[in-house]
Amino acid sequence: MILKKLVLDNFRQYLGRQEIVFASQKQKNVTIIHGENGFGKTCFLNALLWGFYGSDGLTKDLPKPEHIIPDTVREQSTDPSADISTIEISFKHGDREFTLARSISLAQERASKGQNTDLNLAIRHLDGQTTNCDGREAQKIIDSILPRDLRELVFFNGERIDHLAMEDSAEKVRDSVRGLLGLKLIDQSIADLMSNNVRGKLKEDLKKNTDAETSQLLEKQTTLETAITEKKGLLTACRSNQSALAEKMSAINAKLEANREARELQQRRATRESELTERQKALQDLEKRLGDLLAADGYTLFCSDLIQRGKSITHKLRAEGRIPARVMNDFIHDLLKAETCICGTCLPKDSEIWKMVEEQLTKAGDPEFNRAVGDLDKAIGVIEGSINRTRESITRLVGERTDLIERISHIREDLEEIKEALGSKDDEEVHKLEAQREKEELRRHDLLREEGSLAKEIETSEAELKSLSAEIQTKQQKGEEGKKAQRRLQRLEETVALLEEILQIESEDLRNELGKEVERIFRKISLHDYRLDLTDDFTLRLSKSVPGSSGLVQVDVATSTGQRQVMSLVFIASLVALAQRRNEIPTILKDLHGGDYPLVMDSPFGQLGDEFRAAIAKHVPALAPQAIVLVSTSQYKGDVEHELGESSRVGKRYILRYHAPSKRDDAKESISLGGKRNIIFKVDPTEHTQIMEID
Amino acid sequence: MSETTSPQPRSLKLFKQAAPEVQLLVKNIMTKERQEQHKKNRTEIYQTLLQFIKESIQ
Numbered sequence: 001m002i003l004k005k006l007v008l009d010n011f012r013q014y015l016g017r018q019e020i021v022f023a024s025q026k027q028k029n030v031t032i033i034h035g036e037n038g039f040g041k042t043c044f045l046n047a048l049l050w051g052f053y054g055s056d057g058l059t060k061d062l063p064k065p066e067h068i069i070p071d072t073v074r075e076q077s078t079d080p081s082a083d084i085s086t087i088e089i090s091f092k093h094g095d096r097e098f099t100l101a102r103s104i105s106l107a108q109e110r111a112s113k114g115q116n117t118d119l120n121l122a123i124r125h126l127d128g129q130t131t132n133c134d135g136r137e138a139q140k141i142i143d144s145i146l147p148r149d150l151r152e153l154v155f156f157n158g159e160r161i162d163h164l165a166m167e168d169s170a171e172k173v174r175d176s177v178r179g180l181l182g183l184k185l186i187d188q189s190i191a192d193l194m195s196n197n198v199r200g201k202l203k204e205d206l207k208k209n210t211d212a213e214t215s216q217l218l219e220k221q222t223t224l225e226t227a228i229t230e231k232k233g234l235l236t237a238c239r240s241n242q243s244a245l246a247e248k249m250s251a252i253n254a255k256l257e258a259n260r261e262a263r264e265l266q267q268r269r270a271t272r273e274s275e276l277t278e279r280q281k282a283l284q285d286l287e288k289r290l291g292d293l294l295a296a297d298g299y300t301l302f303c304s305d306l307i308q309r310g311k312s313i314t315h316k317l318r319a320e321g322r323i324p325a326r327v328m329n330d331f332i333h334d335l336l337k338a339e340t341c342i343c344g345t346c347l348p349k350d351s352e353i354w355k356m357v358e359e360q361l362t363k364a365g366d367p368e369f370n371r372a373v374g375d376l377d378k379a380i381g382v383i384e385g386s387i388n389r390t391r392e393s394i395t396r397l398v399g400e401r402t403d404l405i406e407r408i409s410h411i412r413e414d415l416e417e418i419k420e421a422l423g424s425k426d427d428e429e430v431h432k433l434e435a436q437r438e439k440e441e442l443r444r445h446d447l448l449r450e451e452g453s454l455a456k457e458i459e460t461s462e463a464e465l466k467s468l469s470a471e472i473q474t475k476q477q478k479g480e481e482g483k484k485a486q487r488r489l490q491r492l493e494e495t496v497a498l499l500e501e502i503l504q505i506e507s508e509d510l511r512n513e514l515g516k517e518v519e520r521i522f523r524k525i526s527l528h529d530y531r532l533d534l535t536d537d538f539t540l541r542l543s544k545s546v547p548g549s550s551g552l553v554q555v556d557v558a559t560s561t562g563q564r565q566v567m568s569l570v571f572i573a574s575l576v577a578l579a580q581r582r583n584e585i586p587t588i589l590k591d592l593h594g595g596d597y598p599l600v601m602d603s604p605f606g607q608l609g610d611e612f613r614a615a616i617a618k619h620v621p622a623l624a625p626q627a628i629v630l631v632s633t634s635q636y637k638g639d640v641e642h643e644l645g646e647s648s649r650v651g652k653r654y655i656l657r658y659h660a661p662s663k664r665d666d667a668k669e670s671i672s673l674g675g676k677r678n679i680i681f682k683v684d685p686t687e688h689t690q691i692m693e694i695d
Numbered sequence: 696m697s698e699t700t701s702p703q704p705r706s707l708k709l710f711k712q713a714a715p716e717v718q719l720l721v722k723n724i725m726t727k728e729r730q731e732q733h734k735k736n737r738t739e740i741y742q743t744l745l746q747f748i749k750e751s752i753q
Contacts, residue, residue, distance in 0.1 A: 189724045197741035202748065488752045495720045498713050502706040502721075509705065586704035589725060 001145055001154075002626050003048075003598050004097075007088035008691075010070055011047050013040050015688035022598075022628060023651025024092075030621050030649045031628045033691075034636065035656035036667060036680060040689035041630040042157065044656070045602045049155050051087035051102050053148045054117045054139075059157065061251065066114035069106045072686055080106035093145050094595065097124040100142065146597070150179045153572050154597055158604030162564035163243075163250040164571055165540045172243045173571070174507065174538040180579050180597075181510055182589055186503045193496050202489045209482035214475045221468050228461050235454045242447050245440055252437050253561060257607065261427040267560060269418045274559045276411045283404045290397045297390040303383050310380045314373055323373050325365020332361050469493070502588055510578070511538065513585055517574035521623075525566070525615035530557070532567055540567045562607040566616065569604065573623040580625060598626035605635040614639035621649035633671050645674065655692050659684035716752055723747045 003022045008014040023031045035041040042062060049057035050068065058065045067074070068085045077083045086103040099122045108116050121138035124130045133141065146154060152161070153176055163169055178184055192198060203222065207215050256266040317323045335357055339347045347354045422434050473490060477483045515534040522532035529545045531554060542559050545552040559567070576597045578585070604620075605613055617640040620627050631640070644650060655671070659682045663669065669681045678694055710721060724744070 185725070192737075192740055192744055193724075195741060197738075198744045198748070201745055484753070488748055491714070491716050491720065491752055492748060494714065494717045495724075498710065498717055498721060499724075501709055505706045505709065506704070586707075588704055588706040588710060 001091050001093045001598060002596050003600075003628070004090040004092060005088075006048060006051070006090075007086070008047050009086040009088070010073055010083075011050070011085050011087055012043050012068060012070055013687065013689045014043065014047065014691070015070055015072065015686065018691050020654060020691050020693075021652060022626065024626055025651060026625075028649060028651030029624075029626045030644070030647065031626075031652040031654070032644065032650055033628070033630045033654045033656065034633065034671065034673065034678075034680075035630060035689075036632050036658070036671075038664075038667075039656045039658040039680070041602050041632070041656065043689070044630060045155055045157070045600060047087050048089065048600060049151060051089045051100060052142055052146070053151060054102060054119070055114050057148060057151055060247075061157070061160070066109070068104050068114055069109055070688070072688070074106060077106050080110060085109075095126045098122065098145075099124075100138065145595075147179050147184070150176055153180065153575060155600045156572075157602045158565060158569070159254050159606040160247065160251055161568040161572070162254075162561050162607070163246040164568035165542075165559065165564035166246050166250075169243055169246055170538045171239050173534075173540070176575060177510055177514060177538070178503075178507060180575055181582055181585075182587070183503060183506055183510070185589060186499055186506070190496055190499050190503070193492055193499075199489070199492055202485065202492060206477075206482065206485035206489055209479055209485050210475070210477055214472060214477075217468060217472050217475070221465065221472060224461060224465050224468065228458060228465065231454055231458050231461070235451065235458065238447055238451050238454060242444065242451070245444055245447065249437070249440055249444075250561070252433050252440070254607065256422075256430065256433050256437075257561060259427065259429055259433075261425050262422055262430045262433075265418050265422050269415060269422075270561050271559075272411050272414050272418070276408065276415070278556050279404055279408050279411065283401065283408065286397060286401055286404060290394070290401065293390065293393055293397065297386055297393075300383055300386045300390050301394075303387065307380055307384055307387075310376055314377055314380070317373060322365060323370055325370060327360065327364045328367050328370075329361050329364040330367055332357060332364050506587055510585065511536070514574055514578055517577050518570055521573050521577070521619075522567075522570045524622075525570070525612060525619050532570060534571070540571055542567060560609070562609045562612065565607050566612045569616065569623070572599065576624045596625040598628060599624040600628040600630075602630045603632065603635060604629060605631065605640055610639070614643055617643035618647075620644065621647055633668070653694050655680055655694055657682060657690040657692050658688075659690065660687045661685055719751045720747060723751070 002024050004024055005019060005021050007017065007019040009017045020031075020033075023029055033041070033044065035044070042059065046058050046062050049059065055065060055068075069077075069083060070085070073083050083106040084103050086101060088099065088101045090097070090099045092098070100119065102117050102119045104114065104117045108118075118134075119138045120132065120134050121141060122130055122132050123141070164173060178187060200222075203218055207218050210218070253266060253270060256262045257270075259266075314323070335341060335347065336349075336354065339349055339354070341347055341357070345353070347357055419434070422430055425431070473486075475486075477486045511534060518532055518534050518540070522530070526532070531543050531545070533541045533543065535541050542557050542563060543554040544557045545554055547553075576599065579595050579597055582595065605616065608616060620629060620643075629644075636644075653673075655673075655678050657680050658667075661683065663681055663683070667681060670677050670679050672678070673694065676694070678692075710718060713721070724747070
């Protein structure tokens with residue numbers, strides 16, 4: 001998807017018809033839109049989102065999302081069905097060109113609280129033909145190009161994306177990878193096959209053609225499956241709530257960081273919280289290692305008495321000369337059987353001399369016994385050695401555990417202090433934000449508890465279902481129809497199992513590819529010895545190389561909001577890069593093409609520290625096939641202006657000029673860009689934003 | 696399945712180990728037609744799937 005043009009016609013603060021053409025050439029792929037805070041940047045981003053997805057697509061921070069028609073128009077309206085807001089977007093995807101038009105009248109807005117809109121989509125095909133579609137059909141096509149749950153990967157507020165780099169978002173990250181890279185088809189196919197309309201129907205066929213006992217088992221299976229599906233639904237909702245909560249927290253944190261009174265403490269809190277997560281993870285790993293060690297070698301600690309007894313037995317046997325035996329009974333048996341001594345003397349059976357040799361059997365040793373004592377000796381040595389090693393390892397791990405617990409407790413105390421310090425600030429906004437934060441934190445704990453309990457219940461029910469399904473499969477069907485129905489059901493289940501495995505494997509392969517991309521892009525923008533990895537469980541992890549006892553070692557670092565913002569941005573850029581070359585990555589899916597996606601970034605430089613600001617600005621043109629950057633003067637001036645101003649890749653540049661009856665004290669009237677003065681504020685009785693192209 | 700010149704994906708190896716009837720089902724589900732079907736309504740998709748299964752397993 002490459003954006004060509006956006007037309008805003010009476011969309012919120014954008015009065016009248018205004019259009020903007022985006023830079024869309026390979027070598028000129030960056031569009032910069034300069035807008036001061038409150039002048040309409042977020043509204044602009046939302047114009048694109050509303051165009052593509054309607055009211056469901058709007059960002060959460062947009063005030064009064066149900067008001068699309070400009071307030072002035074609403075107040076002066078005489079014919080609500082004639083007052084209309086429209087967004088038109090022209091874009092290219094693959095070899096087709098699209099123009100969508102979404103509109104809403106004041107009458108519709110009032111009746112549906114902004115939910116109902118009219119949508120038309122015109123598609124111009126490679127052969128020059130144009131087709132048109134409306135409503136749901138048009139929406140399905142848009143969703144197939146960029147699913148709505150992935151919209152925030154393309155259209156985002158840079159200051160709100162840091163949550164993607166949090167552990168809570170692993171599920172979201174995994175879904176994004178599957179969604180943007182075509183694997184949702186497998187996911188959807190599994191769901192379709194397992195639906196009541198497919199598998200349910202096959203089960204009905206079997207029930208009709210089977211005996212009462214199997215029928216009862218099938219009934220039980222259905223009940224259990226329904227319960228599992230319900231619980232899985234609750235689990236998904238719980239996880240998505242966690243993800244939404246992480247997003248909310250990230251917005252609250254950003255506001256605290258933006259507040260002069262709270263900034264320093266909040267930054268310290270962000271670092272400490274990140275450290276806390278790292279330490280808690282380290283503690284979990286350590287406890288697992290300790291548990292594994294106790295399970296495997298813990299018994300050795302209780303074997304000292306046994307070892308002593310074993311040792312005294314072998315010692316006694318040695319003292320008695322029974323081990324090692326000088327002569328083996330096998331050897332004497334061979335002599336007696338052959339009736340000949342090794343010296344050649346004849347040993348006739350039952351003769352005096354034969355009996356004398358036979359008597360030696362009581363003194364000779366048994367080879368099995370000899371071997372067994374040898375093994376016992378060896379085992380005693382191994383266990384004895386292991387006792388010390390186990391004791392040392394346990395002592396070391398317990399020591400590390402105590403140390404970690406102590407550090408966690410220090411961090412917690414520190415966090416409590418920060419909380420108290422923030423609470424005692426004489427600032428109403430800080431108080432409000434802190435109260436919200438506390439509420440969300442409690443909710444987070446509830447959600448974590450709920451997740452754990454649901455996961456456990458699902459695990460138990462699934463084990464029960466597995467044995468029930470196996471029992472059903474072993475039931476022999478008598479009639480032809482019953483046999484056929486059972487085979488179809490069985491094959492369907494095998495197909496689902498295969499698809500699940502394929503999904504798993506292809507997700508892993510994509511994760512590996514994405515991991516390489518993440519590393520590659522991050523290396524370009526990282527000025528220090530940082531390293532960014534995508535872990536096996538789809539978590540983004542920042543580490544740094546530090547000197548260790550045997551050279552440099554990578555250690556995880558606690559991340560700040562700004563660093564997480566960079567990590568998330570790198571992840572999105574990597575995903576977009578991978579989507580672009582999707583057809584080069586091996587897959588079982590047929591005809592999967594690569595796809596271009598733009599990055600539309602509102603305030604991407606907001607929370608970035610100096611270490612990343614210039615590097616990100618420098619690499620904006622290379623982050624995606626197309627980049628649209630909405631930026632305020634304060635974020636633009638300095639490093640960003642230097643890097644982007646020097647880039648030959650900026651193809652279009654606009655300013656948002658704000659009209660209002662009076663100017664805010666801290667707002668500027670004009671800004672200087674590239675040595676030219678640009679008016680950004682005008683006194684006007686009607687409040688609105690105007691888009692102006694600049695050179 | 697995938698007809699590109701790219702190296703054989705691990706998933707394809709797995710696919711080849713499955714029973715022929717299962718392979719046929721997966722193949723039918725993963726065709727371009729099936730991808731296109733996601734734009735149509737779900738009832739049609741369910742019917743097509745049931746038909747695939749009933750036709751390929753007699």
